[in-house]
Amino acid sequence: MFKKLALIFTCFFALTVWAGEFATIGEQKLKELMKTNEYVIIDLRTPGEINQTGVIPGAKVKNFYDSDFGAYIKKLDKKAKYIVYCRSGGRSAKAADKMSDAGLNVTNYGGGMNGWMATKNKTEKPKTK
Numbered sequence: 001m002f003k004k005l006a007l008i009f010t011c012f013f014a015l016t017v018w019a020g021e022f023a024t025i026g027e028q029k030l031k032e033l034m035k036t037n038e039y040v041i042i043d044l045r046t047p048g049e050i051n052q053t054g055v056i057p058g059a060k061v062k063n064f065y066d067s068d069f070g071a072y073i074k075k076l077d078k079k080a081k082y083i084v085y086c087r088s089g090g091r092s093a094k095a096a097d098k099m100s101d102a103g104l105n106v107t108n109y110g111g112g113m114n115g116w117m118a119t120k121n122k123t124e125k126p127k128t129k
Contacts, residue, residue: 022096024089024110027119033083033107034058043126044086044095045113053113054123056085061126064091073102085109085116 025033033039034057043055044064055061062072064086076082082104086092089110096108109115117123 022100022106022108024093024096024108025083027109027111027115027121030056030083030109030111039081039083039107041083041085042095043113044084044091049087049113050126053117055126056113056116057122057124059085059126064095069095070098073099073104076102076104078103078105080105082106083109085112088112088114 034041041056041059043050043059043061045061046063046065050061062069066072076099082099084092084095084099084106085108086095089108089112092108092112093110096106099106111118
């Protein structure tokens with residue numbers, strides 16, 4: 001009986017790892033992680049959205065809707081840690097799922113720029129590529 005349970009657990013764990021996973025965090029956790037300088041932060045919004053508000057300080061920009069988004073993911077460093085966000089958390093959750101499936105260590109900031117701006121956090125102009 002123990003061997004069967006161990007086999008079931010092993011198969012479940014293997015499938016979970018293979019399918020990819022990511023965490024969704026809130027604003028306070030994002031601020032903590034930003035202080036570590038261990039994460040690459042990626043803003044997934046459109047250029048129009050970014051022009052309206054700017055980006056979270058230090059964020060890189062990649063439009064989730066770009067036709068080359070899948071190719072972009074494939075070029076990312078698998079040793080790096082990523083935090084993604086969008087306007088309200090929907091696109092970033094989809095992107096995090098794709099990134100996780102590609103073997104990347106990714107965390108989704110679920111509050112998005114709407115959450116960031118609601119508490120009057122600083123933003124900056126995006127850095128040029």
